[in-house]
Amino acid sequence: MKRKLIALAVFIAVITGVCFAFNFESVSQHYAEKAPKHTKIGNVTISIRCDKILEHQSDLSKSLKDSNVIPKNGIILQKTTVSLFQNDTVYDILNRITKERKIQIETSGAETSAGSTLYVRGIDYIYEMSCGSTSGWIYFVNEKKANVGASDYCPKNGDDILWAFSCKENDYE
Amino acid sequence: MNNAFSKFHPLSSFIYFVCVIGFAVFTQHPIIRGIGLISGICFFILLNERNVNKELAFILMFFFIIAITNPLFFHDGKTVLFFLHGNAITLESIIAGISMSVMMISAVFWLWCFGIIFTCEKVMYLFSKISPKISLIISMIMRFIPLLKDRHKQTQGCQKAMGLYTSDKLTDRVKSAVRIFSILVTYALEHSLETETAMRARGFSSKKRTSGLTYSFKKRDSLLLAICLTLSLALLFGAVSEKLQFYYYPSLSINASYSTSVMYLLLFFILAFMPVFIEIKEAAMWKYSLSKI
Numbered sequence: 001m002k003r004k005l006i007a008l009a010v011f012i013a014v015i016t017g018v019c020f021a022f023n024f025e026s027v028s029q030h031y032a033e034k035a036p037k038h039t040k041i042g043n044v045t046i047s048i049r050c051d052k053i054l055e056h057q058s059d060l061s062k063s064l065k066d067s068n069v070i071p072k073n074g075i076i077l078q079k080t081t082v083s084l085f086q087n088d089t090v091y092d093i094l095n096r097i098t099k100e101r102k103i104q105i106e107t108s109g110a111e112t113s114a115g116s117t118l119y120v121r122g123i124d125y126i127y128e129m130s131c132g133s134t135s136g137w138i139y140f141v142n143e144k145k146a147n148v149g150a151s152d153y154c155p156k157n158g159d160d161i162l163w164a165f166s167c168k169e170n171d172y173e
Numbered sequence: 174m175n176n177a178f179s180k181f182h183p184l185s186s187f188i189y190f191v192c193v194i195g196f197a198v199f200t201q202h203p204i205i206r207g208i209g210l211i212s213g214i215c216f217f218i219l220l221n222e223r224n225v226n227k228e229l230a231f232i233l234m235f236f237f238i239i240a241i242t243n244p245l246f247f248h249d250g251k252t253v254l255f256f257l258h259g260n261a262i263t264l265e266s267i268i269a270g271i272s273m274s275v276m277m278i279s280a281v282f283w284l285w286c287f288g289i290i291f292t293c294e295k296v297m298y299l300f301s302k303i304s305p306k307i308s309l310i311i312s313m314i315m316r317f318i319p320l321l322k323d324r325h326k327q328t329q330g331c332q333k334a335m336g337l338y339t340s341d342k343l344t345d346r347v348k349s350a351v352r353i354f355s356i357l358v359t360y361a362l363e364h365s366l367e368t369e370t371a372m373r374a375r376g377f378s379s380k381k382r383t384s385g386l387t388y389s390f391k392k393r394d395s396l397l398l399a400i401c402l403t404l405s406l407a408l409l410f411g412a413v414s415e416k417l418q419f420y421y422y423p424s425l426s427i428n429a430s431y432s433t434s435v436m437y438l439l440l441f442f443i444l445a446f447m448p449v450f451i452e453i454k455e456a457a458m459w460k461y462s463l464s465k466i
Contacts (some may be wrong), residue, residue, distance in 0.1 A: 025256040063420035104261070104423075106248045125423035127249065 022112065031102055038086035041159025046097055048077035050126055050165035052172070055152060059132035069125045078126045079160075090139055090161055091118055091150040098123070113153050118151040125164055135167045176220050176290075177449045177455035182394035183295040184275040189397060190290075190399070192405040193445055194283050200412065202419040202434070203272040205441050210275050213282030219452045222289045230280065236274045243270025279292035286448075288315075294386050313368075324360060328353050397447075404444040411437040450456035 010111060051074025064070060084096055091111070099107045103124050109117035120137045121128050128136035139150055142163040146153045155161060164172050178186065197209030215221075243266055245257075250265030293312040300308035329349075332338060338349035411417045416434045420426040 023258050025259075026252050028256065030256040030259070030261075061416075062418070063422060063426065066420065066426055067423050069423055104251075106260070120250065125249065125251070 024154055031099055032150065033100070036083075037049060037089070040083050041086050042084045043081050043082045044093060044157070045161045046077065046093055046158050046161040046163070047075070047079040048094075048103070048123060048134050048163045050074050050076060050124075050157050052167045053126070053131050055164060056131055056135075056167040059135070061130045064075065064130055067125070074102055076103065077163075080167075084155065084157060084159075088154065089151045090146075090153045090155060091120070093155070094120070094150065094163060101169050115150045118149055120150060120163075123163065123165075129167070131167045134169055135165065137163060138166050138172070139163050140172065176219075176222075177367060177451050178216075179290045179292075181397055182388050182390050183291070183299045184390070185289060186392045187295075187299055187402070189401045189447070190283070190287050191257040192401055193287050194287070194383060196274060196405070196408055196412075196441060197265040197279050197283065200417050200419075201272075201343070202438070203268070203275070203416065204287065206272055206279060207439070208442050210282065210447050212281035212442075212449060213279045215446070215449045216286050217282050219449060220286060220289050223285065232278055236278055239274035239277065240267070240270040243267070247422075251424045265421050265423070265425060268425065274420070294395070298386060298388060304413075306378075306385070321357060322359065325353060325357055328356050328360075345413050400447070401444065403441050406436060407440050408444070411440075 032152045050070060053070055054074050057065075060070075079095065080097065082093060084093070091107075095105070097103075104122075105120065106127070107118055107120050109119050111118050119148075122130075125138055138145065139153075140146075141153065141155055141159050143160070143162070166172060181189075193209070196212075197206060200206070206209040235237045235459075244262050247269070248261045248263065250261070252264035253261045253265055254267075280411030293316060296309055296315070300311075327444065332349060338345045338352075406431055408417070411434070416437055418426075
């Protein structure tokens with residue numbers, strides 16, 4: 001009896017601990033606008049495209065083909081002007097605009113600055129390797145590929161960011 | 174062994190098991206996995222050979238762990254339930270997790286049934302012509318673990334009866350466990366050496382091996398084999414023509430083009446529930462003939 005009570009207490013403690021340690025949010029809470037932490041230092045433009053998929057339809061995974069998530073013109077987000085805050089990285093900007101437009105996004109790895117391992121696995125239900133084994137999301141700043149991860153690159157005022165779904169190597173060169 | 178299905182010829186029942194387990198494990202369709210699980214459990218209950226109350230808790234835990242971990246690691250899917258640490262927990266990934274655990278547990282149940290039906294003699298009978306040594310080793314290994322378990326129980330009982338380690342203290346329990354383990358290891362080594370000598374003495378590997386039991390291939394065996402192979406071929410055709418495909422991401426693929434798969438689901442239902450029907454039919458016949466006396 002005593003043992004069972006102790007086990008129950010431990011179980012409840014673990015559950016409450018998990019509830020406090022993890023940050024639960026409802027869908028509306030997640031998409032609600034949050035006040036920016038830093039001051040605004042300018043504007044950048046951002047666009048999200050997957051038009052290379054239209055050229056490689058045969059490689060596209062069947063689940064995506066059937067579910068009509070690929071836009072007809074291959075543009076998920078038209079070129080949009082967004083504000084740039086201090087210490088913003090390319091990932092911060094992507095995260096903010098996808099939240100605002102309610103575009104699905106999944107990342108893996110830690111987001112902390114300097115040598116982070118953040119990797120964007122999928123945007124708008126289009127995931128890495130869903131259009132051939134070499135496909136995935138890459139980003140360009142002023143039409144140039146950057147050599148660092150998206151949460152390490154801090155763009156300047158007036159930069160143009162493009163997130164593109166590349167199917168083959170050097171698709172967008 | 175008082176069940177109808179184990180009276181079939183080893184070849185036809187082996188092919189039957191391979192087909193059912195293959196389809197239940199390698200198709201993505203949740204309904205096929207569900208049918209596989211339910212039929213496996215029904216068959217297992219009808220066989221009524223093993224007491225699995227202890228394993229059942231482990232299986233349930235296994236089920237929940239897989240069902241919970243999938244949504245924690247896969248955030249794909251259109252129906253978002255809530256966000257955890259900024260990651261979406263979606264209905265699709267929860268369903269995919271449950272479906273995966275259903276598949277694994279159905280495989281466990283079907284393999285238990287396989288273990289009950291497929292005794293060592295049947296393994297020997299079926300594979301001794303292809304590779305006598307490997308089949309003997311496999312059947313010996315399959316025998317070895319239950320043998321060791323029994324031996325463990327015996328040793329423990331012996332030690333208790335001798336009055337050793339009867340207190341409930343932790344140190345005593347650990348001591349007895351270590352001692353019994355060493356006894357078991359010694360026993361296993363000695364046993365394998367003895368087996369080897371005994372096998373040599375009886376002329377193992379001097380001539381081609383024959384099986385002690387013979388099974389004749391009767392009409393009903395060929396009937397079972399024919400039904401099983403036709404259903405499997407039809408299902409295979411369905412799988413190749415993508416009728417049995419099912420996608421969980423980004424949204425569950427339940428739409429008009431998949432309604433044709435109902436026929437294939439029915440075929441799998443017949444295939445998976447065949448032993449259950451056979452068992453029930455035999456039991457009913459037994460009852461009926463008893464009532465006539």
